[in-house]
Amino acid sequence: MAFGILSISYHLYRMTFVNKDLQLLDTALTMLKTGFDSFPDTLNTENENRIRDTLLEVSEKLHNNYPYFQSNYAGQMLKPPHAIARLAYMLALYVNPNNHALDGSRASSPMERECIDDIAAMYGWQNALGHLTGGGTMANLEGLWIASKCHPGKVILGSELAHYTHERISHVLGINFQKVAANNRGEMDVLALESELKKGKVGTVVVTMGTTGIGSVDPLPDILSLQEKYHFRIHVDAAYGGYFVLSDALSDKNQEKFNSISRADSIVIDPHKHGLQPYGCGCIVFKDPQVGKYYKHDSPYTYFTSDDLHLGEISLECSRAGAAAVALWATMKCFPLIKAGEFSRQLNGCHRAAHTLYNYVEQDDRFISLVEPSLDIVVWGVSADSLSEMSYKAKTIFQDLARKNVHLALIKYPTKLLPKNWDHVSKDADYVTCLRSCLMKPAHESYISELWYKISDSFDAMTR
Numbered sequence: 001m002a003f004g005i006l007s008i009s010y011h012l013y014r015m016t017f018v019n020k021d022l023q024l025l026d027t028a029l030t031m032l033k034t035g036f037d038s039f040p041d042t043l044n045t046e047n048e049n050r051i052r053d054t055l056l057e058v059s060e061k062l063h064n065n066y067p068y069f070q071s072n073y074a075g076q077m078l079k080p081p082h083a084i085a086r087l088a089y090m091l092a093l094y095v096n097p098n099n100h101a102l103d104g105s106r107a108s109s110p111m112e113r114e115c116i117d118d119i120a121a122m123y124g125w126q127n128a129l130g131h132l133t134g135g136g137t138m139a140n141l142e143g144l145w146i147a148s149k150c151h152p153g154k155v156i157l158g159s160e161l162a163h164y165t166h167e168r169i170s171h172v173l174g175i176n177f178q179k180v181a182a183n184n185r186g187e188m189d190v191l192a193l194e195s196e197l198k199k200g201k202v203g204t205v206v207v208t209m210g211t212t213g214i215g216s217v218d219p220l221p222d223i224l225s226l227q228e229k230y231h232f233r234i235h236v237d238a239a240y241g242g243y244f245v246l247s248d249a250l251s252d253k254n255q256e257k258f259n260s261i262s263r264a265d266s267i268v269i270d271p272h273k274h275g276l277q278p279y280g281c282g283c284i285v286f287k288d289p290q291v292g293k294y295y296k297h298d299s300p301y302t303y304f305t306s307d308d309l310h311l312g313e314i315s316l317e318c319s320r321a322g323a324a325a326v327a328l329w330a331t332m333k334c335f336p337l338i339k340a341g342e343f344s345r346q347l348n349g350c351h352r353a354a355h356t357l358y359n360y361v362e363q364d365d366r367f368i369s370l371v372e373p374s375l376d377i378v379v380w381g382v383s384a385d386s387l388s389e390m391s392y393k394a395k396t397i398f399q400d401l402a403r404k405n406v407h408l409a410l411i412k413y414p415t416k417l418l419p420k421n422w423d424h425v426s427k428d429a430d431y432v433t434c435l436r437s438c439l440m441k442p443a444h445e446s447y448i449s450e451l452w453y454k455i456s457d458s459f460d461a462m463t464r
């Protein structure tokens with residue numbers, strides 16, 4: 001009987017999957033084929049059985065994943081790509097364009113440039129220069145590289161809560177990167193920044209608009225005021241937070257910070273984080289297109305056939321997936337980057353989900369909040385007399401929840417950044433482990449009460 005029900009529901013699942021997803025792909029593929037005399041064999045019949053067996057083995061291996069696309073995965077920064085992105089990507093794979101040179105990507109390079117124009121326009125920029133990258137790290141590498149070309153030999157500053165890769169990238173580039181203290185809201189401390197600026201050696205400040213750990217937003221308007229006096233370049237790392245410029249649910253203060261991004265010099269945003277794209281899609285945009293001169297090179301292979309700009313001329317990476325540009329273009333065609341559009345609606349829902357969870361934490365003595373969520377990440381501690389005890393309890397709850405197929409994340413947070421409501425806790429360690437949840441899926445909003453029930457249950461299980 002149980003087997004019967006299982007096989008019926010599997011059958012239904014398969015029907016909807018094939019109907020809605022793959023049939024659409026099949027229709028689009030048929031359309032694509034009409035443009036070519038011949039088309040790559042979808043399946044080589046000689047090896048069909050071997051391919052089938054291997055593919056089924058892969059399906060089984062992939063069971064060994066947490067259910068990232070479900071609401072009960074509320075841990076790390078993982079968001080499922082939208083169906084249009086997935087389908088457009090798969091469709092483009094049959095052509096497999098390379099967005100390095102125009103020859104290799106006659107359709108997808110112009111699509112990439114349209115995407116860049118629209119992303120730049122989201123921040124009020126026109127005629128900006130930019131391109132897609134493998135991810136935020138490569139995008140930041142290019143941002144910092146250009147920054148070091150604009151101000152050779154000068155220091156680059158970033159908050160101590162900036163993404164850990166800035167330090168490593170700077171090491172690769174031979175740049176002197178220094179950390180600025182954060183305050184107890186997890187934002188760059190403006191006074192600490194000014195005392196560094198006074199030393200006179202700073203060329204660029206990296207401003208994180210949405211830290212990866214806790215989602216805090218550096219005070220860009222205050223940093224822009226300091227820029228008038230100390231004249232430095234501003235690189236905004238909005239790999240995770242960048243799309244929130246479209247939200248209208250943020251606090252006035254955070255809204256103002258996002259509205260002032262237009263005054264920065266370069267921006268990194270990850271379409272593979274909040275932009276509904278599969279992995280392999282970051283983006284760097286420079287306000288001043290003149291910085292393109294730093295990329296100048298003479299490749300002997302690629303630039304014969306067109307006077308148009310080849311994206312490979314303004315990218316440090318050579319080959320890049322044209323399919324990533326196709327997927328992003330298709331997504332932005334369906335859901336334009338406008339206020340009050342689908343992106344705003346989804347981001348507002350994620351932000352509200354974070355607030356709801358935060359309010360549960362605030363009203364419950366068993367837990368202790370860290371900071372009010374600026375975007376859609378919530379971090380909180382498990383109450384105890386000392387930090388080491390709190391860390392132990394957070395790990396215990398995290399593991400118990402995982403056994404029940406509810407997935408949060410953990411973060412090691414610096415003791416010196418803890419806010420006042422933690423004053424009574426004995427500070428017996430330099431770091432405290434907290435629970436962390438990235439509520440990046442729209443479905444999270446209606447899941448929070450159930451999530452809280454399960455978290456409470458795991459707390460009780462620990463104390464029983």
Ligand SMILES: *Cc1c(COP(=O)(O)O)cnc(C)c1O
Pocket residue numbers: 134135136137138140163165208210211212237238239240241270282
């Ligand atoms: C995720 C993230 C990065 C790194 O981006 P990847 O796409 O993972 O390479 C850099 N900065 C911030 C703020 C991020 O959230």
